[in-house]
Amino acid sequence: MTMDFAPSEEQRLLVDTLRRALKADEAVARILASLDQTSGWSRLRWQALADLGVLALPFEEADGGLAASPETMMLAMIEFGRAVVIEPVWSTLILGGSAVRHAGSAAQRERLIARIIDGSLTLAFAHGEPGSRWQRTLVRTRARCTDGQWHLTGQKHTVLFGASADEIVVSARCFGSDDAAEGIGLFLVPAAAAGLSRKGYRTQDALEAADLVLDEVVGEPLGDTSLGAAALERILDDATAGAIAEAVGAMEEALQLTIGYLKTRQQFGRPIGDFQALQHRAANLYIAVEQARSMAFYAAAAQHEAGPARSAALAAALAVTITSARLVAEEAIQLHGGIGMTMEYRLGHLVKRLAMLEPRFGSREVVLDQLARHGGLAGEM
Amino acid sequence: MHLAPDPELAAFRQEVRAFIAANLPAAVRRTLERGGRADRAELTAWTRTLHARGWAVPHWPQRWGGTGWDPLRLMIFRDEIQRFPAPETLSFGTSMLGPVLYTFGSEAQQQRFLPRIATLEDWWCQGFSEPGAGSDLASLTTRAVREGEAYILDGQKAWTSYAQYADWMFLLARTDKTATKQRGISFLLVDLRSPGITIQPTRTIDGGAEVNEVFFDSVRVPAANLVGEEHRGWDYAKFLLAHERSGHARVGLAKLRLRLVREAAGDLLADPGFHRRLVALEAEVKALEMTQLRVVSEERRVATGASDPVASILKIRGSELQQAAAALWLEAAGPDAQRWTENDDGSDAASAWLNLRKLSIYGGSNEIQRTIIAKTVLGL
Numbered sequence: 037m038t039m040d041f042a043p044s045e046e047q048r049l050l051v052d053t054l055r056r057a058l059k060a061d062e063a064v065a066r067i068l069a070s071l072d073q074t075s076g077w078s079r080l081r082w083q084a085l086a087d088l089g090v091l092a093l094p095f096e097e098a099d100g101g102l103a104a105s106p107e108t109m110m111l112a113m114i115e116f117g118r119a120v121v122i123e124p125v126w127s128t129l130i131l132g133g134s135a136v137r138h139a140g141s142a143a144q145r146e147r148l149i150a151r152i153i154d155g156s157l158t159l160a161f162a163h164g165e166p167g168s169r170w171q172r173t174l175v176r177t178r179a180r181c182t183d184g185q186w187h188l189t190g191q192k193h194t195v196l197f198g199a200s201a202d203e204i205v206v207s208a209r210c211f212g213s214d215d216a217a218e219g220i221g222l223f224l225v226p227a228a229a230a231g232l233s234r235k236g237y238r239t240q241d242a243l244e245a246a247d248l249v250l251d252e253v254v255g256e257p258l259g260d261t262s263l264g265a266a267a268l269e270r271i272l273d274d275a276t277a278g279a280i281a282e283a284v285g286a287m288e289e290a291l292q293l294t295i296g297y298l299k300t301r302q303q304f305g306r307p308i309g310d311f312q313a314l315q316h317r318a319a320n321l322y323i324a325v326e327q328a329r330s331m332a333f334y335a336a337a338a339q340h341e342a343g344p345a346r347s348a349a350l351a352a353a354l355a356v357t358i359t360s361a362r363l364v365a366e367e368a369i370q371l372h373g374g375i376g377m378t379m380e381y382r383l384g385h386l387v388k389r390l391a392m393l394e395p396r397f398g399s400r401e402v403v404l405d406q407l408a409r410h411g412g413l414a415g416e417m
Numbered sequence: 418m419h420l421a422p423d424p425e426l427a428a429f430r431q432e433v434r435a436f437i438a439a440n441l442p443a444a445v446r447r448t449l450e451r452g453g454r455a456d457r458a459e460l461t462a463w464t465r466t467l468h469a470r471g472w473a474v475p476h477w478p479q480r481w482g483g484t485g486w487d488p489l490r491l492m493i494f495r496d497e498i499q500r501f502p503a504p505e506t507l508s509f510g511t512s513m514l515g516p517v518l519y520t521f522g523s524e525a526q527q528q529r530f531l532p533r534i535a536t537l538e539d540w541w542c543q544g545f546s547e548p549g550a551g552s553d554l555a556s557l558t559t560r561a562v563r564e565g566e567a568y569i570l571d572g573q574k575a576w577t578s579y580a581q582y583a584d585w586m587f588l589l590a591r592t593d594k595t596a597t598k599q600r601g602i603s604f605l606l607v608d609l610r611s612p613g614i615t616i617q618p619t620r621t622i623d624g625g626a627e628v629n630e631v632f633f634d635s636v637r638v639p640a641a642n643l644v645g646e647e648h649r650g651w652d653y654a655k656f657l658l659a660h661e662r663s664g665h666a667r668v669g670l671a672k673l674r675l676r677l678v679r680e681a682a683g684d685l686l687a688d689p690g691f692h693r694r695l696v697a698l699e700a701e702v703k704a705l706e707m708t709q710l711r712v713v714s715e716e717r718r719v720a721t722g723a724s725d726p727v728a729s730i731l732k733i734r735g736s737e738l739q740q741a742a743a744a745l746w747l748e749a750a751g752p753d754a755q756r757w758t759e760n761d762d763g764s765d766a767a768s769a770w771l772n773l774r775k776l777s778i779y780g781g782s783n784e785i786q787r788t789i790i791a792k793t794v795l796g797l
């Protein structure tokens with residue numbers, strides 16, 4: 037078996053199917069329409085994804101899924117990024133789905149995954165807290181076991197799709213100091229649980245999010261509570277790989293729009309793409325996108341590995357992606373001039389998705405510090 | 418698409434690494450680690466060691482001593498040589514002239530020159546650039562006039578690397594003044610012991626004696642030393658430069674430098690800013706390595722032989738990352754970097770930083786590469 041970068045027939049088919057279904061060029065209309073509604077996403081489009089089998093991708097065959105490889109998931113996430121999808125892919129397939137996959141007991145997987153796949157269950161993953169600033173193991177929300185039941189108390193912050201999710205996976209501390217790696221458990225909380233209050237809002241890039249307050253909420257341990265730390269690493273690594281691929285899709289689309297614009301926009305009697313100053317900046321964008329794309333491949337390859345080597349590789353891949361995303365976000369707007377800033381034009385929405393990469397997954401400095409703690413990529417130099 | 422590591426390639430990498438470890442003199446390795454380069458005797462000995470193993474010119478056709486390795490193995494071999502570090506064979510012969518000769522040269526030229534390139538019996542240098550012809554190479558004015566069975570060569574070459582060691586030079590000269598710029602150029606092989614040649618060193622700011630000016634005053638070049646057809650030299654030069662460009666990623670050298678910076682850093686690693694800069698570069702080097710792998714895998718798949726314009730990414734990022742690694746080395750060296758030791762092998766942090774400015778200038782400057790990307794990839 038050798039490294040093969042060419043998509044298989046099956047993967048090509050999936051990408052085509054997604055492109056047709058997601059209709060990247062209609063993103064603006066979808067997003068603008070959603071901004072007027074309380075629920076920011078469409079059950080109808082979610083059901084359409086379920087009907088195409090897309091919601092089955094990451095799950096094991098034994099659980100009724102398609103057992104998509106990391107490479108296939110990457111290709112799918114690139115398409116979601118290209119189309120600036122606003123449905124709960126992040127919370128249900130990636131974060132929540134990953135939690136159920138990696139931590140759930142057989143009974144829980146059986147109960148939940150079939151309903152995710154048929155589109156009737158959406159999830160949220162509640163981990164970040166006020167002030168935790170992407171520290172993976174900083175969890176102040178407490179889980180106390182009394183009378184054989186776990187009670188969760190604390191606050192969760194910017195939980196993607198936290199207001200509309202049917203069930204929420206909550207990280208909470210069973211024991212240990214606030215930032216200890218050990219002692220973190222994952223718990224399932226139904227949306228209607230007593231003591232749970234949710235305050236929903238929209239994000240810059242038109243997703244839904246919510247802040248949660250938990251007051252003695254009864255939660256069902258997802259699998260074994262002692263699995264928490266390892267499962268958490270795995271979930272966040274999956275999310276990192278997804279974030280990288282989604283950003284690559286958004287960057288590719290932003291670059292294409294920019295190149296198209298440079299060829300058609302006329303000033304001083306010629307296309308602005310005739311000016312070498314702009315040609316070279318466009319070339320820099322192309323290089324940045326290709327470097328990030330290479331790192332999406334590296335991230336997919338890393339997911340075949342386990343442990344710290346995987347986390348280091350994913351942090352490295354995210355760092356490069358962030359650097360590229362910053363450049364593409366800023367330069368794509370600049371090369372467009374004023375039109376690049378308008379709500380009615382697609383570029384701005386791609387840029388908004390890219391601009392959320394750091395607030396959502398960690399600033400470049402924080403990600404580099406994570407990589408440094410893993411010893412960098414010294415072993416591969 | 419399947420991206421899990423390939424155990425066969427990993428085993429090949431180990432085999433190359435073990436061979437280098439067992440055969441490279443420690444002194445040469447130390448010189449290279451200091452940022453210096455092997456001298457002529459050391460490079461010749463090492464080239465012969467590789468040749469004895471059958472690895473001096475792995476990328477050549479098997480008829481001329483190549484190994485028949487696929488592009489991935491060729492890439493890994495080069496990467497291991499660079500990161501170890503071991504000297505690379507002299508690229509003017511093995512990577513530039515060799516492919517031109519086995520593709521366009523006459524049978525007699527192939528028989529005469531290729532074996533001597535593989536063993537470094539002949540040291541070749543590249544006479545393309547002139548004082549007035551840099552990026553706009555086709556504006557060159559060195560001229561060769563046919564007189565019977567010879568060309569008479571007059572003019573001047575600039576920036577000729579290691580001409581002081583060289584036995585031979587391949588060069589571009591104008592053979593037809595009336596044709597358009599590109600059409601009147603021929604590709605000639607010149608014996609540097611011919612009467613009428615003067616070589617003058619050009620000192621560079623790192624203290625190095627790497628480049629030279631070479632003057633030609635009525636130099637007689639036998640007509641048998643014309644490569645391919647008269648006036649078609651530009652085509653061969655373009656072929657050569659495309660070969661040259663794809664070798665410019667030099668990922669292994671960036672890896673080496675970052676490894677050495679990490680070793681030298683000591684307490685500096687406790688400085689979060691420095692540590693971030695280091696791991697950020699490691700990540701960027703990995704991204705370039707993956708890009709190179711993509712380009713090479715693509716070559717293997719389509720096997721057209723035409724150079725991929727994406728190779729321009731390798732040239733740009735390869736040079737930028739080596740320069741950035743040198744800047745980090747300079748930072749790690751601290752106040753000691755001020756010391757000026759005049760030598761000719763660029764062997765300390767500041768000298769290396771100064772010397773490596775060349776990477777974004779030669780081999781088609783990075784500005785020229787960006788224009789290639791804009792025009793041929795992006796269609797601007």
Ligand SMILES: Cc1cc2nc3c(=O)[nH]c(=O)nc-3n(C[C@H](O)[C@H](O)[C@H](O)COP(=O)(O)OP(=O)(O)OC[C@H]3O[C@@H](n4cnc5c(N)ncnc54)[C@H](O)[C@@H]3O)c2cc1C
Nearest residue numbers: 543544545546551552553576577578775778779780782784
């Ligand atoms: C250390 C060293 C070793 C070398 N060894 C050799 C050798 O062995 N043999 C050999 O033949 N040559 C050699 N060269 C020469 C090298 O190939 C040239 O330096 C190179 O082609 C650039 O030419 P130039 O220096 O005249 O710069 P110029 O072409 O004058 O360029 C000056 C600046 O203008 C930019 N520029 C030029 N044209 C454009 C354009 N159209 N658009 C935008 N920007 C542009 C360039 O990128 C550069 O920044 C060597 C050079 C160095 C520094």
